[in-house]
Amino acid sequence: MATVKDFRNDVRPNWCPGCGDFSVQASIQRALANLGKEPHEVAVISGIGCSGRISGYINSYGFHGVHGRSLPTAQGVKLANRDATVIASGGDGDGFGIGLNHFMHAVRRNVNITYIVMDNQIYGLTKGQHSPTSAHGFTAKTTPKGNIENALIPTQVALGAGIGFLAQGFSSDVKQLVSLIEQGIEYDGFSLINVFSPCVTYNKVNTYDWYRENVVNLEQRGDYDPTDRALAMRTVIETNGLATGLIYRDETRVSYQEQIPGYTKEPIVHHNLQLDSELFDKAVKQFA
Amino acid sequence: MLDQLSWKVGGQQGEGVESTGETFAVALNRKGYYVYSFRHFSSRIKGGHSNDKVRVSVDQHRAIADYTDVLLAFDQETIDLNGDDVREGGIIIADEKFKPVAPEHARLFVVPLTKIAEDCGSAIMKNMVSLGASACVLGLGTDIFRPVVEERFLRKGQKVVDQNMEAIQRGFDYMAELGGADPEFALKPIDGTPRLFMTGNDALGLGALAAGARVMPAYPITPASDVMEYLIKKFPEVGGVVVQTEDEIAAMTMTIGAAYGGARAFTCTSGPGLALMMEAIGLSGMTETPVVIIDTQRGGPSTGLPTKQEQSDFLAALFGTHGEIPKIVLTPSTPEECYTSVGEAFNLAEKYQCPVIVMTDLQLSLSKQTTDVLKLEDITIDRGLIATESDFNDEGERQSGEFKRYEITESGVSKRAFPGAKGGVHHVTGVEHMENGRPFENPANRQKMMDKRLRKLEGVEIENSVVRTGDENPDVLVIGIGANTGAISESMSLMRKDGMKVAHAQLHALLPFPVQQLNEAMKGAKKVVVVENNGTAQVKRLMAFFDVKHHEDVSSLLKYDGTAFLPVDIYNYCKGLV
Ligand SMILES: Cc1ncc(C[n+]2csc(CCOP(=O)(O)OP(=O)(O)O)c2C)c(N)n1
Ligand code: SF4
Numbered sequence: 001m002a003t004v005k006d007f008r009n010d011v012r013p014n015w016c017p018g019c020g021d022f023s024v025q026a027s028i029q030r031a032l033a034n035l036g037k038e039p040h041e042v043a044v045i046s047g048i049g050c051s052g053r054i055s056g057y058i059n060s061y062g063f064h065g066v067h068g069r070s071l072p073t074a075q076g077v078k079l080a081n082r083d084a085t086v087i088a089s090g091g092d093g094d095g096f097g098i099g100l101n102h103f104m105h106a107v108r109r110n111v112n113i114t115y116i117v118m119d120n121q122i123y124g125l126t127k128g129q130h131s132p133t134s135a136h137g138f139t140a141k142t143t144p145k146g147n148i149e150n151a152l153i154p155t156q157v158a159l160g161a162g163i164g165f166l167a168q169g170f171s172s173d174v175k176q177l178v179s180l181i182e183q184g185i186e187y188d189g190f191s192l193i194n195v196f197s198p199c200v201t202y203n204k205v206n207t208y209d210w211y212r213e214n215v216v217n218l219e220q221r222g223d224y225d226p227t228d229r230a231l232a233m234r235t236v237i238e239t240n241g242l243a244t245g246l247i248y249r250d251e252t253r254v255s256y257q258e259q260i261p262g263y264t265k266e267p268i269v270h271h272n273l274q275l276d277s278e279l280f281d282k283a284v285k286q287f288a
Numbered sequence: 289m290l291d292q293l294s295w296k297v298g299g300q301q302g303e304g305v306e307s308t309g310e311t312f313a314v315a316l317n318r319k320g321y322y323v324y325s326f327r328h329f330s331s332r333i334k335g336g337h338s339n340d341k342v343r344v345s346v347d348q349h350r351a352i353a354d355y356t357d358v359l360l361a362f363d364q365e366t367i368d369l370n371g372d373d374v375r376e377g378g379i380i381i382a383d384e385k386f387k388p389v390a391p392e393h394a395r396l397f398v399v400p401l402t403k404i405a406e407d408c409g410s411a412i413m414k415n416m417v418s419l420g421a422s423a424c425v426l427g428l429g430t431d432i433f434r435p436v437v438e439e440r441f442l443r444k445g446q447k448v449v450d451q452n453m454e455a456i457q458r459g460f461d462y463m464a465e466l467g468g469a470d471p472e473f474a475l476k477p478i479d480g481t482p483r484l485f486m487t488g489n490d491a492l493g494l495g496a497l498a499a500g501a502r503v504m505p506a507y508p509i510t511p512a513s514d515v516m517e518y519l520i521k522k523f524p525e526v527g528g529v530v531v532q533t534e535d536e537i538a539a540m541t542m543t544i545g546a547a548y549g550g551a552r553a554f555t556c557t558s559g560p561g562l563a564l565m566m567e568a569i570g571l572s573g574m575t576e577t578p579v580v581i582i583d584t585q586r587g588g589p590s591t592g593l594p595t596k597q598e599q600s601d602f603l604a605a606l607f608g609t610h611g612e613i614p615k616i617v618l619t620p621s622t623p624e625e626c627y628t629s630v631g632e633a634f635n636l637a638e639k640y641q642c643p644v645i646v647m648t649d650l651q652l653s654l655s656k657q658t659t660d661v662l663k664l665e666d667i668t669i670d671r672g673l674i675a676t677e678s679d680f681n682d683e684g685e686r687q688s689g690e691f692k693r694y695e696i697t698e699s700g701v702s703k704r705a706f707p708g709a710k711g712g713v714h715h716v717t718g719v720e721h722m723e724n725g726r727p728f729e730n731p732a733n734r735q736k737m738m739d740k741r742l743r744k745l746e747g748v749e750i751e752n753s754v755v756r757t758g759d760e761n762p763d764v765l766v767i768g769i770g771a772n773t774g775a776i777s778e779s780m781s782l783m784r785k786d787g788m789k790v791a792h793a794q795l796h797a798l799l800p801f802p803v804q805q806l807n808e809a810m811k812g813a814k815k816v817v818v819v820e821n822n823g824t825a826q827v828k829r830l831m832a833f834f835d836v837k838h839h840e841d842v843s844s845l846l847k848y849d850g851t852a853f854l855p856v857d858i859y860n861y862c863k864g865l866v
Contacts, residue, residue, distance in 0.1 A: 011726060043707040045545065056715050056726060061707040063548055064717035064727075065541060066571050072505070072538035076545020076553065077707060079503050079529055084549070084707045105534040262524025269550030269706050271527060273500025273669050279525055280664045283494055287484040287659070288318075 004033045007042075009059040020171035020197030020208075021051050021118050027174050028087065028116065029058060031181035037085055045074035047090035047099065049125045051118035051197070054089050068098030075111040081267040082112075082257055085185060092119040092133045096152050100132070106190050107161040111256040114184040114191045119154065120199035121206045128202035138205060153241035154194045159233050164253040165191035166232070168244045170211055171198065176219065180246060189255040196244075218245035227251070289476045292345035293426065294353035297418070298370055299362030302334040308360070308415035309340025310656070311440070312422065313485065315432040317658050320480020322348045324657040324774070326852060331510070331594050337365050346476050350622060350657060350774025354856040357473065358425060360418045362401075364388060379473065381421050381463070383414065397421070397466055404458050413455040420459025427474030430456045484623075484659040488652040488771075491623035491659065492582055493518035495630030496554060498667040501580075502528035503553040505542035507535055507561060510594050511653040512584040515556040536561035540568035540581070547577050548716065550706030552634055554580035559588045559601050562645075566608045569643050571718045573613020576694065576702070576741065578637035578672070580630070582646045584653040585770075587850050596850030597651045599770050600822035602830065605645045606799055612738070614642040614700075614745045617799035621652065621773040623659040625796065631667030632750075638672035640744045641701055647798075649821065651771035651852045675703040680711025692723040696736060700743035750797040754805035758791030764862045765791045765813035767806075767842075769798075769827055772819050772853045779858035788866065795827065801834040815865045816842045819858055823848040 007029035015021050032042055042060035046052040048067035055062035061084075065073045074088035095103055095117045106115065122140060123129040130140040130147050133154065138147040158166050165187040169177035177195060184191035196211045216239040218224045224245075225231060232248035257263060264271070297308045309325055317323045321344045329338040341352050355375040361367045361382040371391040374380060382388035383401040390396035399421050405413040416437075423430055433456050441448040463469070486494075493515045496504070502523070506516045520530045533539040539555045546553035557565065562583045572579045585601045587593025605617050616636050620629040626648060633644040680691060693714040695702040702723075705712025715725040720737060722728040758765075758780060768776040773794050780790045793809040795802070810816055816838075818828040825844040832839045845861045847853055 038710075039713050040708060040710045043549075053727075056717065059713060061713055062715040062717075062725075063545070063575070064715070064719065065544070065575075066567055066718055069537060069541040069568065072533065072542040073545035073548075075531075076503065076505065076542035076547075077549040078545075079531070079542075080546040080549025080551035080553070081706065081708055086707075101534055102538055105538070109531075260529050262527055263529055264527035266527070267550075267708070268502045268527065268529075268546075269708065271500075271502060273502070273552060273671075275498050275500070275526070275664060277664055280498060283497065283522065284484065284662060287486040287490060287494075288482060 001036055002033055002038045004029050006039055007032050007059050009057065011057055013057050014053065015050055016201045018200040019050065020120060020199070021054065023171045023174050023177070024116065024118050024195050024197055025054055025057050027177040027181055030178045031185065034178065035182055035185060041083070042085045042087065043077050044087045044089060045070050045077060046088070047094035049091035049094045049123070051089070051091035051124070052094060068094050069102065070094065071099060071102040071106045071115065074113045075106065075109065078111050078113050079268065081269045083267050086113040087116060087185070088113055089116045090118070091124065092117060092121060092154070093123045093131045096132045096154055104161050107158060107163045109256050110164060110189045110253060112188055112190065114181070114193065116181065117154065117192065117194045118197035119194050120197050120203055122199050122203040124199045124202060153236065154192070155236040155241050155243065155247060158192050159229070159236060159248060163192060163248065164189040164250040166248040167191070167193045167246045169193055169195045170215055170244050171195060172208055172212065173244070176245065183246065187249070189253050215242050215244045218243050218247065289471065289474050290357070291347070291476050292343065292349065292353070293358070293473070293475055294341065294343050294356050295358045295422065296339055296341045296356045296370060296373070297360040298337065298339035298366030301329060301332060301336045301338040303362055304412065304415040305338050305340055305362065308418060309342055311433065311436050312419055313342045313656060315436050316344045317485040318435065318482060319432055320478045320482060321345060321475070322658045323485060324350055324352065324655060326352045326651065326655045329595050337369055339366065339370060344475065346478055348658065349778055351778050351855055352852065354854045358422060360422065361388060362414070379425060381418060397463065397468055399459065399462055401459070404462065405455055408455040408458065409451040413452055416452050416455035417459035420456035421463040421468065423456070424460045424463035425468050425470060425473050427469060427471065430460050484661055485656055486623050486659050487514070487654055487656050488623050488626045488648050489514040489584065489654065490518065491626035491662070492556070492630055492648070493522070494662065495627040495667065497522050497526070498664055499631040499634045500552045500669050501554050501634065502526065503543070503546035503551040504528070504555065505531040505533045505539045505546070506555045506557065507533050507539050509558045509561050511586055511650045512556045512558050512561070512582065515582065536564040537568060540565035543579050544568060544572050544577050547579050548575070554582065556582040556584065558584050558586050559604070560591065562601055562604060562608070567610070570609040570611055570613055572643045573609065573615060573741070574718045575716045576641040578641050579643050580633045580637050580646065581643060582648070585647060585649040593850045595650070597649060597771070597852045598821050598848060598850065599649045600826065600848070601647065602798060602826040605647060606830070612742065614640060614741055615799055616640065616642065616644040616745070616748065618644065618646045618750070618797050619769050619795055620646065620648060621770050621794055621796070623657065624662065626652070627662050628666055635668070635670040636748065639670060639701070640748060641672065641704065642744060647770070649770045655771065673701055673703045675705045675709065675712055677711065679703055690724070693725045694721060694723045694737065694740070696723060696740050699747060700740045745800055748800050750800070750802070753797035753802035754793050754795055754809050756791060756793045756809040759789040761812035762789045762791040762814070763866050764788065764815045764817060765793060765810060766858065766862065767793045767795065767816065767818045767827070769795045769820055772821065775853040775855045775858055776819060778855035779862065782855060782859045783862055786863070798830065801830060803834050803836055806831065807837045810838060817845050817862065817865065818842060819845045819853060821847050821853070
């Protein structure tokens with residue numbers, strides 16, 4: 001059985017020392033090992049940004065595509081091979097700026113993939129512009145006098161769109177994060193794990209300490225019921241999107257794959273592509 | 289007696305114009321005639337004039353005729369807009385209901401279409417009455433319509449079939465009483481080898497099915513949507529999936545994901561969608577992921593003329609993406625070629641691991657026409673280089689970076705491994721990378737990788753990328769692309785009648801650009817003209833760009849008013865040249 005070590009490769013991440021993304025990477029590797037996955041069974045699909053580099057740092061199949069498009073790419077991989085464990089991953093700019101449209105539709109579509117966002121509330125790779133999750137008033141290179149736009153709150157957007165599995169983690173709490181990722185992968189449908197992952201270089205406001213002081217860990221609320229959608233919505237509003245832990249889980253939704261007419265249990269990648277001649281003749285007859 | 293007939297039906301959109309044309313065309317195609325139909329419609333769903341022009345002939349023609357012999361009019365607007373198109377002595381059959389006024393050069397027959405239909409049970413059957421009237425004029429019986437009517441209405445019960453057949457018969461009888469059966473308009477009988485009747489889009493969908501496509505993410509757009517609508521019905525039989533994505537960017541990147549995952553995946557769009565896909569097409573080139581994109585061109589720029597003919601995406605398809613990638617562009621001109629082009633496109637994409645764009649145009653995509661019987665054997669499946677277990681180092685699983693997905697090879701093509709393959713674990717990125725797929729910006733590596741990717745196309749040869757027919761040393765050689773093939777061949781017959789020597793070269797691929805083949809085709813031609821549906825002579829410019837010999841002597845016949853070329857357009861232009 002594969003261990004955490006098997007999900008490591010010899011590539012040195014080019015992240016700044018202290019970047020929150022390191023523990024997200026470690027948590028994904030730990031979760032995959034805990035679930036008994038083998039590297040060849042896993043595909044990590046990422047977008048562009050510091051965080052988007054993650055697909056290159058995990059020993060598995062990996063696809064580092066274009067900015068904002070990890071979700072459609074990942075859904076394509078899963079549709080071609082329903083047996084593969086497919087993880088999409090990237091930053092808040094990638095996922096909720098340029099890629100927000102895909103996010104909303106991935107939620108609706110419910111292909112069984114897991115989306116892990118490293119949310120640092122800033123654009124790291126392009127060196128410090130504000131991001132869609134930056135707070136109102138936040139100063140960055142493109143908001144020198146303070147952000148005049150409101151922040152998008154990923155958990156609220158996800159619930160609003162009707163997501164089936166929603167969790168939020170924090171880079172410093174690896175134990176919780178590993179468990180959330182495991183649950184997300186095991187969930188049969190689209191799952192989001194939004195992770196507060198501080199950018200130590202460009203974001204001087206939302207630091208490790210700031211998150212430590214501000215996140216609200218739902219695990220410490222003994223009576224929190226993650227299957228109650230109205231409660232989940234109230235909680236993300238009351239905590240201004242800072243709740244961590246498993247926020248919502250819907251057991252009644254059926255994944256996209258399960259509903260495709262005629263979709264076979266055998267992954268498409270293993271299909272014999274030669275068309276049956278009877279089927280072909282029938283198809284041609286329609287035009288006679 | 290006529291060896292060909294041009295027939296047109298017109299009315300308000302939503303009034304059954306399309307089904308009238310379709311029933312007429314299918315019936316005659318079944319009888320063994322060659323049929324070519326072209327729909328004129330606007331982007332409004334209801335209301336607005338639409339017409340369906342159908343050409344029926346003893347020999348094959350793949351263009352609409354320059355004129356109309358018989359016009360069925362459901363309203364006065366149809367006569368006002370199409371009366372000029374009716375030839376001297378041609379026939380207009382119009383509904384009594386709107387008190388038709390017709391131009392003097394035509395013979396008007398006023399038939400109470402709506403009234404007869406009402407007598408038979410419902411006003412909506414006026415189109416059936418009009419079909420009966422046409423059948424009378426053309427010296428055809430009404431029986432040819434029975435199987436088509438049955439297919440259409442038997443679901444609703446025998447009574448509905450009988451009512452419709454009665455409507456046809458009464459239209460026939462009424463016309464006979466008016467003295468409508470005119471031997472001059474009778475179609476020459478035909479012994480009738482039944483063929484298929486389909487659009488270019490039908491053929492693209494069937495081709496994709498036969499070629500083993502199993503994942504099709506796409507976003508609806510005219511005139512491409514039929515392809516996905518067709519496959520949504522067919523894929524359940526083969527375990528495939530069509531995803532109607534949120535936009536074309538998702539369609540393209542999902543196609544890439546599915547292809548990377550090991551499926552034969554493709555998408556289908558038109559100009560505006562192709563524009564949105566460009567970044568991802570670059571990704572497919574860089575990551576060497578084989579994808580097929582079908583671009584059914586329509587009038588641009590921007591939303592332009594969404595329901596009209598144009599061929600103006602060639603330059604975008606060839607040069608649209610940023611950076612430099614290997615890419616193949618195919619340009620079929622008939623449904624038969626659409627069918628085989630899709631098969632070829634998948635094979636080329638997987639053989640060279642690059643994007644392949646198949647370009648049609650609205651006229652080819654939507655014109656329903658008599659088509660040879662398509663054969664499954666005409667599409668073969670070649671999946672290119674795929675790694676098998678023996679290619680993997682046993683250690684590959686545990687030591688990532690072992691599998692060289694981008695191994696530098698002489699052909700430039702390297703073996704692929706799909707997620708799930710043990711030992712094939714590797715990284716893929718749109719960032720410049722080394723042989724194992726990891727990012728690497730070193731200049732020497734960059735150069736080697738660029739060369740590897742671009743080298744892939746050096747060996748590509750596309751069979752019949754230029755098809756030349758006609759005379760040696762012609763007075764005029766006409767070069768065409770896409771749907772204009774039909775109008776060109778027909779203009780050639782007209783020129784021949786005038787004693788001209790003529791030849792026709794049709795382009796079936798734009799990338800790799802068939803320089804040699806064009807040089808060969810142009811040999812000995814006194815004049816060369818390129819016929820294309822755009823305003824900037826894109827194909828002619830490509831001849832200059834790729835340095836086709838004597839390209840400076842080539843002239844251009846362009847049409848970008850949204851209408852298709854008529855044989856007479858090309859004939860007149862060529863006459864003027866010599
Ligand atoms: C189409 C396109 N536009 C812009 C860019 C430039 N770009 C690269 S990463 C990035 C933002 C990254 O921010 P985020 O997703 O938050 O990731 P982080 O670097 O903070 O991890 C941008 C704008 C690009 N690569 N592609
Ligand atoms: S710039 Fe910020 S996000 Fe990027 S690696 Fe450095 S710390 Fe991480």
